Amino acid sequence: MADPLLTAKPDIVVVSGSGANTTEIHYVTGSFVDPLPRLWERKSAGTWNPVALARVTPGPTAGDPNIDGFFFSPSLAPGEPYQVRLYHDDTDPRSNEPPPDFEIGVPAVSGPTTLINH
Numbered sequence: 001m002a003d004p005l006l007t008a009k010p011d012i013v014v015v016s017g018s019g020a021n022t023t024e025i026h027y028v029t030g031s032f033v034d035p036l037p038r039l040w041e042r043k044s045a046g047t048w049n050p051v052a053l054a055r056v057t058p059g060p061t062a063g064d065p066n067i068d069g070f071f072f073s074p075s076l077a078p079g080e081p082y083q084v085r086l087y088h089d090d091t092d093p094r095s096n097e098p099p100p101d102f103e104i105g106v107p108a109v110s111g112p113t114t115l116i117n118h
Contacts, residue, residue, distance in 0.1 A: 004030030006086050006102040008073075015078050016111030022072045023106045025084050026059065029067050036066050040085045040093055040100075043074060048085070048093040076108035 039051035059068030085100035
């Protein structure tokens with residue numbers, strides 16, 4: 001079984017006039033299969049929300065979103081951080097904030113703009 005991981009691509013979201021304002025999260029749960037792992041996300045310092053498996057594309061490791069998968073963040077604005085946590089159990093970070101098994105944070109920043117003069 002693969003080692004657990006949680007990554008973002010890109011790991012810094014540069015928001016510009018025509019650029020994308022999301023990041024793709026890739027997770028591999030590794031040995032956390034019983035009970036099933038739980039993914040949580042939040043923007044800024046907002047409320048933690050569970051990541052719905054309907055948003056997940058199964059990854060290549062097992063073709064099972066409980067083991068490996070990809071999903072996109074919601075749209076981010078400059079200055080708005082996005083966080084994802086992976087827990088190996090039924091921990092609910094809304095009631096308290098215990099340390100997760102894995103966590104990743106992705107900042108969103110303003111990007112360069114191009115001005116065209118004629």
